[in-house]
Amino acid sequence: MLYVSAVTILLAVIVWLMPKNMQRRDIYILWISVSFVEIIVDVTLGSPVFGLYYFAGEDKVSPEALGLKLIMAPLFGVIYFNYMPKRFLRFLPYWLIWAAFSTFFEWTTVYFGYLTYKNWNLWYSALFYFAAMPLMRWHYFYIKHEE
Template sequence: MVYIFTISSLVINILIILLVPIKLTRQDIYITWMFVTLNVLAADLFFGDVFDLYDLIDPGPQTYDLFVQMTLPATFGILYLNFMPKNKKSFIYYLLFWVIFSSLYELLSSYFGYVVYKGWKLWWTPIYFLITCLITRWHFYFARNKNTGH
């Protein structure tokens, strides 16, 4: 069931990306893909492996889980940035939507057996997603600014 859930999620996200107008450049998509993937791998290594707060499917590294981590979260990141409003008031509601959506998606992932909680507190999830969404937004604007670093 976990494989159907994760592959279905990936297929749905890819279809949305292919069927809706994408405002992001190929460079934006590439940078977002790498940034989100690096953050997911680092967070899961830190929280899941070092602190042993959860497993993804089964304990220990797995090829299938690596595939999921390198694809699925990045597609969510692309969708998040593609539709992100520039207006700060609108962004607050948008951010709230994504934090709630991501938290519910994680719960659904747990239901289907992708995330197996061992010590993770559910109230940490929205805090994690709030921070992650804000950092991703900051990184997006940082990467787009041509005058950074020089």
């Protein structure tokens, strides 16, 4: 839990200091959207029904893990959306890099004991990230407020 807490603090500092290419209301909407998707996916797949993985050494989602999920995933999302290229051809390498980075970061959470796989493996996550990134891009351009 210490590793993920440290990463969350670092992400908060990065997001606070980075130049923003988005409007505050877009950040707000994306924060809620990313939190919602993160919680629904993890509570569903980590539930006793599926039991594919769990967090923080517990078979259920603890309040501490839930709190971190409500902060950490949206912070990654703000960075992802803030620097995401508008043109699709430029988005392709960005997409692949973020999918690879997300998979690597998930591996580090497994390594440091925050995430424990039961009936899941890292390749499933890589496929999920590969599919989710373009969907997130579509969602961003759908909700984005023009200046």
